[in-house]
Amino acid sequence: MAAPIVSFSRNAAFIRGCSQLCRRTKRPLSRTACFSKCSKSLSTSVPVRHDYDLVVIGGGSGGLACSKEAAQLGARVLVLDYVDPSPRGSRWGLGGCCVNVGCIPKKLMHHAALLGHAIHDAKKYGWNVHVDPTIDWSTLTTVVQQHVKSLNWGHRVQLKDKQVDYQNAKGSLVDAHTVRMLSASGQETTVTGNNIVLAVGGRPKYPDIPGAMEYAITSDDLFMLDRPPGKTLVIGASYVSLECAGFLTGLGFPTTVMIRSLPLRGFDRQMADLVTDHMEGSGTRFLRQHVPMAIDKMDNGQLQVVWRDGNGQQGGDTFDTVMMAVGRFANTGTLGLDTVGVEWYSESGKVIGQVENPEQSSVPNIYAIGDILHGRPELTPVAIKAGRLLAHRLFAGTHEHMDYDKVPTTVFTPLEYGSVGLSEEAALERFGSENVEVYHAFYKPLEFYIPERDASQCYVKAVCKLDGDQEIVGLHFLGPNAGEVTQGFAVALRSGLTYQQMVSSVGIHPTCAEEVVKMGITKRSGLDPTVTGC
The missing domain is CATH 3.50.50.60 (FAD/NAD(P)-binding domain)
Known part of the structure; x- marks a missing residue:
């Protein structure tokens, strides 16, 4: 176990600064990164002995991002991660749901399916494909798992490089600063932290039916x-x-x-x-x-x-x-939230954050990020950004909070669906039908013409406020590479993109993304929104 260090009042550290050398860089610590023992420069602080400045329970995307960022800022950090096997016995390594059983393997298998479809298309383009493609499941799962394991190893290396301590152990709360660690072998120890971040993610639900x-x-x-x-x-x-x-x-x-x-x-x-x-x-x-x-x-x-x-x-x-x-449930059942007074919803297991500080629990030094935070999107990039911003608030004196508004996402179905902002239903409910304008278009990707693929569901719409320059409050895109298309428009929406600004932009031809900036037909008009030419 790491040797105890002394954690001081954060505010005192910010006010007085410190001349002590950083244990990692061997350079003087900045005013905002000073969290080591220094009784001379911080004589007005009351020292409290803790093993770590930060203990993170959960080695998924959010927990890893928070821990590495905190270490970069001079904090002493411990990460605990342990994966209970699924009811069918599946288990995996460091990195959480996204790396092991979520975004990464899902996208790779989605791409494998698209490749099979592309082989059929290739025949129409002149490729001499003599047999219909079939998938070798064993080969597919082997290469996917090899990539996943490389990511597991990469996370271990990154933690070591940034001098973040890591334990393959299940963590639970003893009190506001003490965490019980239970190893795979059943060995139980405790560790203390000035701050504790809960980032244990979620697991799939099972319906209550026989079998x-x-x-x-x-x-x-x-x-x-x-x-x-x-x-x-x-x-x-x-x-x-x-x-x-x-x-x-x-x-x-x-x-x-x-x-x-x-x-x-x-x-x-x-x-x-x-x-x-x-x-x-x-x-x-x-x-x-x-x-x-x-x-x-x-x-x-x-x-x-x-x-x-x-x-x-x-x-x-x-x-x-x-x-x-x-559906999924928050994996908080063994954390001991009630033991220390962390408020949570029994129906979902999710931690209730504070209004002014969404990641802070009802216990001031205990935080929650990622999928276990009530009312927040269950998305990997959200957890990562929230974790990094939290680390900066704790160890760099910043005040920036995660903005959960207009978060983009993509559903990787065979025809991908990307969205950012409000759905049409939510906009109508919030602003009223008389204050909402919806622009839309059905289009056909150029690549679909030669193989004569059906494009009747390729569709894009912008949900706008009706007044002024018509601020876009929701954008929805269904078509190839929806994630790539939506990402750029998401940046624009967060910057207050209006319909007038969008249609004044020049599209890139021939692309699917250009259909977004070409939309000119409203639902209100009742006109056919099908794109018929360039």
């Missing part, structure tokens, strides 16, 4: 499944459900999605419907207004699923794989 825990997998298991999934049922309407179902269909596995109510709840409704329309047109089967009732394993190894439809009628089918994607 779910015993026989179904989740996204925690899919990317390292040791056999091809075969005929697959994906249960859930979340973006995780649709993304996984989309690439499984694209990889050649017969895939069905079971939805209880609305797909992509929380996203723009029109865009969500277009996403599922395209998926159905691409071969994914949908069971709408269905709920699972039971899963059982048959003698031949297949899974028998029984469900109930919206009319109360019972039905069923057999599948090789059943995947649950019915």
